[in-house]
Amino acid sequence: MDPTGDIPFDVFAKLCPSRGTLEHVTGRWGSLTLGALHEGTFRFNELRRRVEGVSEKMLSQTLQALERDGLVHRDAQPTNPPRVDYELTPLGREVAERLLSLIHFVEGRMPAVLEARESYDEARGGR
Amino acid sequence: MDPTGDIPFDVFAKLCPSRGTLEHVTGRWGSLTLGALHEGTFRFNELRRRVEGVSEKMLSQTLQALERDGLVHRDAQPTNPPRVDYELTPLGREVAERLLSLIHFVEGRMPAVLEARESYDEARGGR
DNA sequence: CGGGATCCGGCTTGATACTG
DNA sequence: CAGTATCAAGCCGGATCCCG
Numbered sequence: 001m002d003p004t005g006d007i008p009f010d011v012f013a014k015l016c017p018s019r020g021t022l023e024h025v026t027g028r029w030g031s032l033t034l035g036a037l038h039e040g041t042f043r044f045n046e047l048r049r050r051v052e053g054v055s056e057k058m059l060s061q062t063l064q065a066l067e068r069d070g071l072v073h074r075d076a077q078p079t080n081p082p083r084v085d086y087e088l089t090p091l092g093r094e095v096a097e098r099l100l101s102l103i104h105f106v107e108g109r110m111p112a113v114l115e116a117r118e119s120y121d122e123a124r125g126g127r
Numbered sequence: 128m129d130p131t132g133d134i135p136f137d138v139f140a141k142l143c144p145s146r147g148t149l150e151h152v153t154g155r156w157g158s159l160t161l162g163a164l165h166e167g168t169f170r171f172n173e174l175r176r177r178v179e180g181v182s183e184k185m186l187s188q189t190l191q192a193l194e195r196d197g198l199v200h201r202d203a204q205p206t207n208p209p210r211v212d213y214e215l216t217p218l219g220r221e222v223a224e225r226l227l228s229l230i231h232f233v234e235g236r237m238p239a240v241l242e243a244r245e246s247y248d249e250a251r252g253g254r
Numbered sequence: 255c256g257g258g259a260t261c262c263g264g265c266t267t268g269a270t271a272c273t274g
Numbered sequence: 275c276a277g278t279a280t281c282a283a284g285c286c287g288g289a290t291c292c293c294g
Contacts, residue, residue: 017241059257110144113198207274209276
């Protein structure tokens with residue numbers, strides 16, 4: 001079942017409906033995709049190049065999940081060859097901004113994180 | 128190997144060092160744990176009860192990852208029976224606040240998300 | 255170009271049992 | 275109480291082939 005390839009929902013989806021959307025947003029490819037789309041509108045293969053390392057399948061899956069959640073707008077033109085543009089919806093833009101805020105904050109504090117890691121690893125010797 | 132149970136880093140960790148920390152923070156158990164610790168200081172089994180559904184192993188792993196990143200402080204008292212308290216560090220509190228900001232925003236917009244999902248599913252007839 | 259369907263390997267997860 | 279060790283299973287994600 002589930003031929004859309006949508007990310008499966010587990011029991012927690014029932015306890016907390018926002019959990020699924022949150023995982024789409026914060027997941028490995030979701031966050032990178034939102035980050036890329038925050039900079040503009042792109043076609044499928046443009047995104048594939050911007051979100052380095054993503055496979056067709058994962059990008060397709062990610063975009064469908066985000067579109068289904070109303071965060072991404074998909075504009076398919078029935079031309080030949082086909083042309084499909086992806087862009088953030090207003091809601092998607094708000095989500096992306098908050099996500100990027102978290103990401104940029106963590107990035108800015110990476111020196112402190114790396115320092116903490118060194119202390120931790122040192123105190124426990126190697127393992 | 129890797130007895131610390133640290134979440135393994137993949138290729139992207141090299142491209143973007145903050146990626147690993149971000150995944151600790153936004154992951155399923157990481158976010159719930161940070162959310163729980165944002166409300167106070169708790170012992171291991173108190174956390175286990177608050178973060179409903181988490182196994183001992185996952186909670187232990189999550190806490191170690193967050194501690195190693197300098198987001199959580201672990202206070203182990205060598206008493207008998209042992210008592211270990213976990214709390215956010217100042218850095219962890221800042222991260223948790225931004226994370227919760229994103230979470231609460233998404234939660235607040237869930238009606239719009241659910242509505243978008245209905246439209247999406249309807250337009251594609253089930254599949 | 256923009257995807258969908260399928261197969262498959264490996265990592266992540268979860269039970270369970272054990273230790274201090 | 276606070277974890278660690280071990281093991282089996284299941285899902286994620288990648289590669290590949292195919293279609294419109």
